[in-house]
Amino acid sequence: MGSQPEGKAVFDSESAKEMVKELRASFVAGKTKSYEWRVSQLIAMLKMLEENEQPIVSALRDDLSKPELESSIYEIGMLRNSCRLALKEMKHWMKPEKAKTSLTTFPSSAEILSEPLGVVLVISAWNYPFLLSLDPIVGAIAAGNAIVLKPSEIAPASSSLLAKLVADYMDDSCIKVVEGAVPETSALLEQKWDKIFYTGNGRIARIVMAAAAKHLTPVVLELGGKSPVIVDSDIDLKVATRRIIAGKWACNNGQACISPDYIITTKDNSMKLVDSFKCELEQFYGKNPLDSKDLSCIVNSNHFDRLLKLLDEDKVSSKIVHGGERDETNLKIAPTILLDVPKNSLIMKEEIFGPLLPIIVVDKVEESFDVIKSCGGKPLAAYLFTNNKKLTGKFVAEVSAGGLVVNDTAVHLAEHNLPFGGVGDSGMGSYHGKFSFDAFSHKKAVLYRGLGGDASLRYPPYTRGKLRLLQALLSGSILRIIRALLGW
Numbered sequence: 001m002g003s004q005p006e007g008k009a010v011f012d013s014e015s016a017k018e019m020v021k022e023l024r025a026s027f028v029a030g031k032t033k034s035y036e037w038r039v040s041q042l043i044a045m046l047k048m049l050e051e052n053e054q055p056i057v058s059a060l061r062d063d064l065s066k067p068e069l070e071s072s073i074y075e076i077g078m079l080r081n082s083c084r085l086a087l088k089e090m091k092h093w094m095k096p097e098k099a100k101t102s103l104t105t106f107p108s109s110a111e112i113l114s115e116p117l118g119v120v121l122v123i124s125a126w127n128y129p130f131l132l133s134l135d136p137i138v139g140a141i142a143a144g145n146a147i148v149l150k151p152s153e154i155a156p157a158s159s160s161l162l163a164k165l166v167a168d169y170m171d172d173s174c175i176k177v178v179e180g181a182v183p184e185t186s187a188l189l190e191q192k193w194d195k196i197f198y199t200g201n202g203r204i205a206r207i208v209m210a211a212a213a214k215h216l217t218p219v220v221l222e223l224g225g226k227s228p229v230i231v232d233s234d235i236d237l238k239v240a241t242r243r244i245i246a247g248k249w250a251c252n253n254g255q256a257c258i259s260p261d262y263i264i265t266t267k268d269n270s271m272k273l274v275d276s277f278k279c280e281l282e283q284f285y286g287k288n289p290l291d292s293k294d295l296s297c298i299v300n301s302n303h304f305d306r307l308l309k310l311l312d313e314d315k316v317s318s319k320i321v322h323g324g325e326r327d328e329t330n331l332k333i334a335p336t337i338l339l340d341v342p343k344n345s346l347i348m349k350e351e352i353f354g355p356l357l358p359i360i361v362v363d364k365v366e367e368s369f370d371v372i373k374s375c376g377g378k379p380l381a382a383y384l385f386t387n388n389k390k391l392t393g394k395f396v397a398e399v400s401a402g403g404l405v406v407n408d409t410a411v412h413l414a415e416h417n418l419p420f421g422g423v424g425d426s427g428m429g430s431y432h433g434k435f436s437f438d439a440f441s442h443k444k445a446v447l448y449r450g451l452g453g454d455a456s457l458r459y460p461p462y463t464r465g466k467l468r469l470l471q472a473l474l475s476g477s478i479l480r481i482i483r484a485l486l487g488w
Contacts, residue, residue, distance in 0.1 A: 011178060011180055011183075011184045011187060012183070012187050013187045013190050013191075015187065016178075016187040016188050016190065016191050017191060019148065019176060019178070020119055020148075020191045020192070020193075022173070023119045023146040023147075023148065023173075023174065023176065024118070024119050024146070026146055026173045026174045027116070027118055027119055027145070027146040027174070031146075031171075031173065031174055032116065032141075032144050032145060032146050032174050033116060033144045034144075035090070035091065035094065037144075037171070037174075038090060038141055038142055038144060039087065039090070040171075041141045041170060041171060041174075041175070042083050042086055042087050042090075042138065042141060042142070043083075043087070044169045044170055044171075045079075045083050045134065045137075045138070045141075045169065045170070046080060046083045046084070046087075047169060048165050048166075048168075048169040048170075049076055049079055049080055049083075050080075052161075052165055053072065053076055055161060056071065056075070056076060056130055056158075056161065057071045057072060057076075058157075059129075059155075059157040059158045059160075059161045060075065060129070060130070060155075060157075060158060062157040063126070063129065063155040063156065063157045063158050063299065064127075064155065064252060064255070064296045064297060064299055065295075065296050065297035065330075065332075066252060066296050067293060067294045067295075067296070069294075070250070070251070070252065070296070074128065074131065074251070075128055075129075075130045075131040076130065078131055078135070078413075078414065079130065079131055079134050079135060079138070081414075081416070082134075082135050082138045082416070082432075082433075082436070083138055085416055085433060086138050086139070086141075086142040086436075086437070089433075089434065090142050090437070093114065093142065093434055093437045094114060096111040096112065096113050096114075096446075097111060097112040098110075098111055099111055099112055099445075101447070102476060103473050103476060103481070104473055104474055104476075105447060105449065107449070107450065107453070108447055108448060108449045109447075109448045110445070110446060110447045110448065111446050111448075112443050112444065112445060112446070113443075113444040113446055114143065114437070114438070114441040114442070114443060114444075115144075115441060115442050115444050116143050116144030116145045116440065116441060116442075117143070117145055117194035117195050117218075117440055117441065117442055118145060118146070118193075118194030118195075119145065119146045119147075119148070119193060119194055120140050120145045120146070120147055120148070120193060120194055120195040120196070120197065120440060121147075121148050121150065121188060121189075121191075121193045121195070121196045121197070122136050122137055122140065122147060122148070122149045122150070122197045123150045123185065123188075123196070123197070123198045123199070123200070123208065124136075124149065124150070124151050124152060124199050125152055125199040125200050125257075126152035126154035126155040126158075126299055127155075127252055127255045127256055127257070127299070127353075128252070128256070129151060129152060129155040129158035129159065129162070130158060130162065132199045132222075133149055133151050133162055134162075135431070135432075135436070136197045136199075136220075136431060136436065136439075136440075137149060137175070138436060139431055139435075139436025139437050139439055139440050140197075140436075140440040141175075142436065142437045142440075143436075143437050143438075143439075143440035143441040144441075145194070145195075145440050146174045146175070147174070147175045147176070148176050148177075148178060148188065149162070149166065149175075149176070149177045149178070150177075150178050150179075150180075150184065150185055150188055151163070151177065151179065152200075153179070153180060153181040154299055154300060155299070159179050160179065162177055163177040163179050189207070189208065189211035189212075190211070192215040192217065193212070193215070193217050194217070194218075195217065195218050195219070195220070195439075195440060196208060196211075196212050196217055196218075196219045196220075197219070197220045197222075197429075197431075197439070197440075198219065198220070198221050198222065199222040199223075199257075200222075200223065201223060201224065201351075202223050202224075202425060205221045205223055205427075208221070209221065219428070219429070220421070220427075220428065220429030220430075220431065220439055221422070221427040221428050221429065222257070222420075222421060222422065222427050222429075222431075223257070223380065223422050223425065223426050223427040224257040224258075224351050224353070224379075224380050224422075224426060224427075225261075225351055225377055225378065225379035225380050225422070225425055225426040226261040226262060226348075226350075226351055226352075226375050226377070226379055227258060227259065227260055227261045227379040227380055227381040227382060227383070227401070228260075228261065228262055228263070228264060228368070228371070228372050228375070228379065228382050228383070229244060229260045229262070229263045229264070229382075229383040229384075229385070229409065230263075230264050230265070230365065230368045230382075230383070230384045230385065230386070230395065231244075231263055231264070231265040231269065231273055231385045232265075232269075232365050232384070232385060232386035232387070232388060232391060233265075233266060233268065233269040233365070234387065235385055235386060235387055237272060237273060237276040238276060238280065240276075240385040240407075241273065241276040241277050241280045242280050243385075243407075243408050243409055244260055244263070244277075244357075244383075244385075244409055245277070245280055245281065245284060245335075246409065246410070247259060247260050247383070247408075247409025247410035247411075248260045248335075248355070248357055248409070249281075249284075249285070249295065249335045249355055250284075250294075251410055252296045253295055253296040253297070253298070253333075253335075253354065253355045254352065254353065254354045254355040254356070254357075255296065255298070255299065255303075255353055255354060256353075256410070257380050258380055258381040258403075258409075258410050258412075258413060259352075259353070259410070260357065260383060260409055261351060261352050261357075261379070262348065262352075262357065262358045262359070262360060262375075263357065263358070263359045263360065264359075264360045264361075264362060264365075264368040264371050264372070265359060265360075265361065265362070265365070266361065266362055266363065266364065266365055267361045267362070267363065270339060270340070270359060270361050273359065274321050274322065274337060274339060274359070277322060277337050278322050278337075281322065281323075281335050285334075285335065289323070289325070289334040289335055290325055290326075290327045290330075290332050290334055295332065295334075295335075295355075297330055297331040297332050298331045298332065298333060298354060299331075300331070301331065303353070303354070304326075304328065304331050304333070307333060307352070307354040307355075307356060308326065308333075309346065310346050310347040310350075310352065310354075310356060311324065311333075311336065311347070311356055313345055313346050313347070315341075315342050315345055316338060316341055316342070316345050316346070316347055319338040319339055319340060319341045319358075320336060320337070320338055321337050321338065321339045322335070322336065322337040323335050323336035323337060323355075324336050333354065333355050333356070334355065335355050335357070336355055336356045336357065337357055337359065338356065338357070338358045338359065339358075339359045339361070340359065340360070340361050341358040341359075341360065343360065343371075343374065343375075348360075348375065365386075365391065366391070366394070369394070369395075369398050369399065372399060376425075377424055377425035377426065378400045378401055378402070378422070378423045378424035378425060378426055379401045379402070379426055380401065380402040380403070380422045380426040380427065381401055381402060381403050381404070381405065381409075381410070381412070382395075382399045382401040382403075382404050382405075383404075383405050383406075383408070383409045384404070384405075384406050384407070385406075385407055386406070386407070392406055400423060400424070401423065401426070402420070402421055402422040402423055402426050402427065402430075403418065403420065413432075415432075416432050416433030416434075417433060418432065418433075419431070419432065419435040420432040420435070421435075457469060457470060458470070465484070465487065468484040469481070469484040469485065471484075472484040
């Protein structure tokens with residue numbers, strides 16, 4: 001796994017140390033801090049995406065059999081939007097924010113400056129290898145940082161292309177890519193960073209966080225979890241199922257952190273929902289979905305075997321009501337619906353991250369909230385389909401998740417005015433739009449005072465009168481201040 005190709009230099013802890021030293025020298029010299037440098041790198045990234053769309057689409061096809069539409073829109077298109085937004089808004093983001101001051105420091109003025117953190121590490125995931133690698137980097141560049149990207153070795157064609165393109169288009173003295181597997185990642189994690197941004201699973205996130213703790217390095221962890229979908233009755237089932245399909249199978253065949261993981265609906269509604277899924281899935285992927293070119297493959301044999309283990313468990317395999325076909329040669333599993341799976345089955349104990357979709361049935365839709373809580377943790381996303389405003393209010397108030405969507409799935413990912421990130425087991429920190437800029441910035445507080453009008457109030461010798469006046473000033477009450485000044 002960690003072996004080096006013949007003729008390729010070994011990347012070890014010493015190599016990582018030298019790389020960080022070089023990047024820190026560029027940062028200390030102020031190269032990344034200027035507005036002009038930030039603009040030049042974002043324009044370079046845009047040019048890189050525009051001139052290499054077909055090689056990127058080909059790499060994603062090699063790694064994941066990803067359809068061209070998904071590659072072009074969900075990876076390249078969203079990255080272009082991120083770059084354009086940053087170019088449009090970055091000057092405004094960089095401006096100091098005026099802050100109010102209180103009587104305690106009167107007379108004074110204050111502001112909050114966004115300053116770059118320094119040298120940051122981005123460790124990305126394999127399922128959206130371009131989007132999840134470069135989208136955080138847009139924020140890191142906009143904030144003025146030097147950057148190391150470690151793409152996932154599980155998507156080797158994408159990793160190799162990322163390394164080549166970044167070296168060709170971006171400033172190599174400030175932005176670098178390190179390919180490799182566990183040894184290279186371990187070497188990077190031994191170094192001191194000013195922030196680590198990791199996208200992946202909880203197991204590796206704990207390793208990243210433990211390494212960061214040794215240097216008191218802050219982290220952003222973008223993880224996942226079992227994202228539920230509550231489907232109420234008395235709704236347009238055709239629209240609901242199509243939108244669930246779009247967020248599940250049309251998002252990398254379920255291999256997405258915000259992919260619907262399981263559905264909760266009432267017994268009375270369950271078979272209507274299953275029938276609607278059967279109809280819409282056949283329209284989208286045909287009678288033989290394994291032959292469809294619009295369905296991604298499973299990324300590798302390990303993940304393929306993991307999904308079959310979930311599907312072939314004795315108490316689960318009998319619950320398949322649609323799909324279940326598999327093609328081991330091409331690593332494909334058809335869209336699969338399972339009805340009324342046991343809550344103690346393996347498929348309900350871990351994030352599925354694939355084309356399997358269990359349906360849990362309840363007597364009343366309000367019982368869905370207890371089911372979500374019983375699954376443990378706080379998911380990255382939660383979805384509700386309903387026309388009931390009272391149920392919507394209860395959903396928003398009671399379900400804790402990274403993000404909520406009512407009457408759709410996954411679309412909040414594309415809204416740059418909303419923070420994207422997890423809570424609890426699904427991660428910490430957020431990004432997208434200005435939230436990406438903030439994730440890689442330090443908010444520095446600055447207070448300005450003059451040297452005139454110095455009062456003796458804060459200096460010894462301390463008296464009861466000084467104490468009363470200082471207490472009044474800290475309270476912010478004009479009446480108390482007047483009373484203290486009058487000696488009352």
